[in-house]
Amino acid sequence: MTTKKSKSENSIVDIARVLGISPATVSRALNNNPRISEATRKRVKETAKEMGYRHNSMASSLRNRRSNIIGLIVPRISMYFHSFFITSLQRQLQAAGYNLMICQSNDSVDLEKELANTLYSARVDALVVSLTLYTKDITHFEGFLQQGIPLVFYDRVPVLGAPAYIIKGDDYRGGLLAGNHLMQAGCVHMAYISGPMSSSIYQERTRGFLDALAKQGMSMREDWVYHHELTVENAWNSLRRLFEGEQLPDGIFAANDTTAIAAVEFARERGIRIPDDLKIIGYSNDPRTAIVTPAITSIEQYPSEMADKVADTLIHALQAHPTVFHAIGEPLVCPVDLVRRMTT
Template sequence: MKKATIHEIARSLNIDSSTVSRALNDSPLVKKATKDLILKKAREMGYKRNLLASNLRRNKSNTIGVIVPRISRHFFSSTIAGIEEAAYKDGFNVIICQSLEQLNREQRIVENLLQNRVDGILISVSMETLKGSHLEQCAVTDTPLVFFDRHIKDLPYSGQVLIDDFHGGFVATEHLILKGCKKIAHFTGPKNLEIYKNRLAGYRSAMEEHDLENNGNLILPSSLMESDGFKLVAKLLDTVGDVDGIFCANDLVAIGAMKGLKALGKTIPDDIAIVGFSNEPISEIIEPSLTTIDQNGESIGRLACEMLLRQITRTDKMIRNKTVVLTPKLIERESSNRR
């Protein structure tokens, strides 16, 4: 069925189209009786306002773009829940996109969002993202930009809502030390991403503080998929041998490591204790349940969205270059509960 237009409503009532337009926009210049007549006819004809055209005239879309590496990850789905809650409260729509950890896909998404005139962008960058050159267009177009979780350091026109990854790495590693582990490995992520640099720094700091070895053989990088964890434990035990603890930079690689250790006949946590990072739902139900660091994704998403909206509405001109850091907490479960 064809959508009714303002001109068709005007013709059906023999009223000027400008009067119809003002009535539909609730203008005080139109008498109440005329306005009621026009609104009744508009409902009868199934008229719907063209919000896109209206927004373009106002140079405002009431829409924000959100870019995450993978929607399937519980952490990112929970951040999206927080983002949508804050956006809905302020009358904004959300476009959700996923980079699938690919830089070229992330670049195209940013370009498309800017072409579609979103009012702002929230982004957690892909594992391939080394620099923020593709995000510089946000500054050129005066489009507010806020990073959450994964970020690019020293972009002067962006805000950030982050987890204290150094603290999380330190607490996770020290927890293993306090459980009696003496030789602790770390399964880290790509070294270009700040979050993994900081989690590694926290691991090293805890090891140094307790006078424990943390040489290069104990630090193994990967893309942090479950399959990586399975392979890395075999490599670790083959090259080092007497490891009794592993701190993993996310839960997926930790779960893969647990499966690999079981396949090699190792008992968790008595032979090797494990701590993950992110508190995925599966971490609580696997056997043994996984000790992990909880990031509180919903709070990160909500705070990042609120920061972006304040910049969009110009209620806080100091948002750019502002950083909010949240403190993660350890969730102790069976995988580190050594006898």
């Protein structure tokens, strides 16, 4: 007794048998080989569709040792910087013949490790990673390094460096710009709300901000510096503590725009005049900062330009381009700028 083969199980051999041609001809036609006439290609594709044939990309990648898939691990897709970065990177990689497999770590180190193993097993041609806030040990990426699979860290990069491509924003300069601008605007009692110091970006932003103040002979009250995940809830908790004493800050540097927006809402609720009584600077230039009232001064990170650098690096590495784009292990630093609006 024989069972009828389901459509999904039909192979190139089955298509060849129906059409009375060789399996090699079917394979070439499905892959648009110019040696096969357009009429034959059309006939093969129509028959394949009718028979429910599905191309086995994994088997093909095993034969060719290439999947044409780039893995990407981001902390949170919902974050403006990363969502804009992903859109730009995907567009450029697709134009170069690669697909992007996007994964989200949710700032969980355990999940990041699991995703790295999954993408390694999926035989991606390269991996792009923005680390979680708490990643210190990067040994879960060693398989890529040992096998010579291009590995790019961007934005949140390993604090101690890595034998991989490193592409980062100039977070130190961003902190400098914020500190200098607040002082130029007349602030003398400044507060700082930052992310966890386990992350490279907040280490650099903090160092730049404090250096800007130190160069002008100014210092900060230790109890006016906060390091925590930059959520709306955490921002409001920090702001309540900042404004419960007798001396109040006249300037706030928020290390992301979510916190800066929360500061504007907090000031409105408390009747604090912006920018007369309080000046605020955010970070990332999220589009929301331009439409809230008052519009918020922020540090522009240029996510599209960073995506350009990542895409160029990947394409050079994957195609073994003779021109060295930039050295492995040496950070490529992307510029930032201050965008002044009504909060300063």
